[in-house]
Amino acid sequence: MFKTTLLQAALAAGATMQESFNGNFKISNKEGFNNLVTEVDHASEKVIIDIIQKKFPGHYIMSEESGEIVMDSTYKWIIDPIDGTVNYANGIPLCCVSIGLEHDGKMIMGAVYNPFLNEMFVAERGRGATLNDKAIRVSNKSDVLTSCLVTGFPYSYLDQPNGPMQVFDKLIRRGVPVRRLGSAAIDLCWVASGRFDGFYEHKLNAWDSAAGFLMVEEAGGKVTDFNGGDYSPYQPHIVATNGKIHDQLLDYINGIR
Numbered sequence: 196m197f198k199t200t201l202l203q204a205a206l207a208a209g210a211t212m213q214e215s216f217n218g219n220f221k222i223s224n225k226e227g228f229n230n231l232v233t234e235v236d237h238a239s240e241k242v243i244i245d246i247i248q249k250k251f252p253g254h255y256i257m258s259e260e261s262g263e264i265v266m267d268s269t270y271k272w273i274i275d276p277i278d279g280t281v282n283y284a285n286g287i288p289l290c291c292v293s294i295g296l297e298h299d300g301k302m303i304m305g306a307v308y309n310p311f312l313n314e315m316f317v318a319e320r321g322r323g324a325t326l327n328d329k330a331i332r333v334s335n336k337s338d339v340l341t342s343c344l345v346t347g348f349p350y351s352y353l354d355q356p357n358g359p360m361q362v363f364d365k366l367i368r369r370g371v372p373v374r375r376l377g378s379a380a381i382d383l384c385w386v387a388s389g390r391f392d393g394f395y396e397h398k399l400n401a402w403d404s405a406a407g408f409l410m411v412e413e414a415g416g417k418v419t420d421f422n423g424g425d426y427s428p429y430q431p432h433i434v435a436t437n438g439k440i441h442d443q444l445l446d447y448i449n450g451i452r
Contacts, residue, residue, distance in 0.1 A: 196250065197296060197303075197304055198304060198317075198319070200246060200247060200250045200251070201294055201296060201304055201305075201306050201317075202306060202315070202317070203246055204242070204243040204246040204247060204292075204294055204306075205243075205292045205294055205306040205307075205308040205315065206308065206315075207242045207243070207246060208239040208240075208242050208243050208276055208292040208308070209291075209292050209308045209309075209310030210310065211235065211238050211239045211242050212235060212239055212277060212283065212290070212292070212310055212311075213310050213311070215235045215238075216283070216286070216288075216311070217286045220233050220234045220235050233277070233280060233283065233284055235277065235283065236259075236260055236276050236277045236280055237260055237276075239276035239277055239292065240258050240259070240260050240261060240274065240276035243258070243274050243276060243292070243294060244256060244258065244261070244264070244274070247272050251270065251272075253266055253267075253268050254266060254268045254270045254271070254272060255268045255270065255271040255272070256271070256272045256274065257271060257272070257273045257274065257401060257402065258272075258273075258274040258275075258276065258402065259274065259275050259276065259400070259402045260276060269298055269299050270296065270297070270298050271296070271297040271298075272294065272295070272296055272297075273294070273295040273296075273297060273401050273402050273405035273406075273428070274293070274294050274295075274402060275292070275293040275294075275380065275402035275403060275405075276292060277290055277291075277292065278290060278291050278292070278293045278307075278378045278379060278380040278381070278402075278403060279291060279376075279377050279378030279380075279381065281377055282376075282377045282378065287377070288309070288311030288312065289309075289311075289376050289377055289378055289381060290309065290311070290377075290378055290381075291307050291308055291309040291310075291378055291380050291381055292306075292307070292308045292310075293305070293306075293307045293380035293402065293403070293405070293406045293407065294306050294307075294405075294406055295402075295405030295406040295409065295428075297405070301320070302320065302405060302406075302408070302409045302428070303319070303320045303409075304317075304318065304319050304320065304409070305317070305318045305405060305406025305407070305409045305410060306318075306406060307380045307381065307383075307384050307406050307407055307410065309381060313327075314326060314327065314384075315327055316331075316384040316387065316388070316406075316410055318387075318406070318409045318410040318412075318413040318414075319413070320409065320413065321413075322413070323413050323414070324387050324409075324410045324411075324413040324414040326384075326388055331387055331388040331389070331414050332388075332389060332414050332415050333386060333387060333388075333389055333392075333411065333414050333415045333416040333436075333437035333438065334389040334391075334392045334437045335437065335439065336392040336437060336439060336440060337439040337440065338440065338443070339366075339371060339392075339393070339440045339443040339444055339447065340369055340370070340371060342371065342392035342393055342440055343372050343374070343390075343391055343392055344366065344371060344372065344373045344374070344391060344392060344393045344394065344395070344444070345373065345374045345375065345376060345382045345385065345386070345391045345393075345394045346359070346362075346363060346373055346374075346375060346382075346394065346395055346396055347375060347376075347377070347379055347382065347396045347399075348360075348375065348397075349397060349398040356450065357448060357449060357450045358397065359396075359397050361450075362395070362447060362448050365447055365452070366447060374391070379394075379396060379399055379403040379404055379407065379433075380403060380404070380406060380407045381407075382394045382396075382407070383404060383406075383407025383408060383410055383411055383435055384407055384410050386411050386414075386416060386435050386436065386437070387407075387410040387411045387413070387414035387416060388414065389437070392436060392437050392440055393434070393435065393436035393437065393440055393441070393444050394433070394434070394435045394436070395433065395434045395435075395444060395448055396432070396433050397431065397432060398431045398432075399428075399431055399432075399433055400428075400431075401428040401429050403428075404428045404433055405428045407435075408426055408428060408433065408435060411435045411436075415437070415438065416435060416436060416437050416438055417435070417436055417437075417438040417441045418433065418434070418435040419433075419434050419441070419445075420432045420433070420434070421434060421445065421448055421449065423441075423442070423445055434448065
């Protein structure tokens with residue numbers, strides 16, 4: 196029942212995204228420069244919440260645009276109705292719907308759907324991760340210097356030691372290809388499927404990573420905070436890799452290399 200609802204909500208939201216893509220819709224700005232939200236974000240979010248609440252009216256919901264619908268429940272749905280809104284607003288088809296389901300504080304299921312590439316990533320705790328119903332696995336690269344990485348940058352720049360630009364600079368000066376797609380959920384799924392060997396970011400929200408980090412873990416990868424500790428989507432830092440380059444990438448992030 197959970198998986199059916201999860202997929203139904205992701206597909207319906209994806210259809211909403213497709214209906215207005217490259218069309219005319221209102222765009223406004225949230226906190227921070229170029230932190231956009233469109234009326235399609237709100238429409239996609241409504242579709243998702245309506246489907247979840249119809250099946251599970253007592254469940255807790257956390258969503259990027261609406262905030263939290265607090266309920267006394269051990270189940271929490273964590274929603275990003277469009278991850279990669281800037282891409283979407285500019286007609287760039289690297290954007291997706293991301294929905295995670297948490298039970299008793301542990302992520303148990305997630306879906307990330309890019310309707311423009313027709314890619315549905317799904318993860319179930321203990322049962323693996325799939326892309327369009329086919330099992331996926333992380334890559335086998337064992338050296339950061341021969342890896343292909345991906346990252347993102349916050350809307351409000353973090354002026355701190357080993358900040359986003361400092362880490363990026365260190366890696367690219369060593370010749371490491373580091374991409375920037377503009378959607379953390381897609382970044383994580385592409386690590387899970389072996390397209391990227393590692394992903395790091397300095398400032399994410401729970402809805403950005405809730406589904407994607409489970410995808411990496413269930414595909415055989417490793418996800419931690421910047422200290423190498425257990426990852427929680429409720430803290431800002433994330434490192435997600437195939438596992439084999441994880442400690443090396445942490446060294447670059449923490450200024451050891």
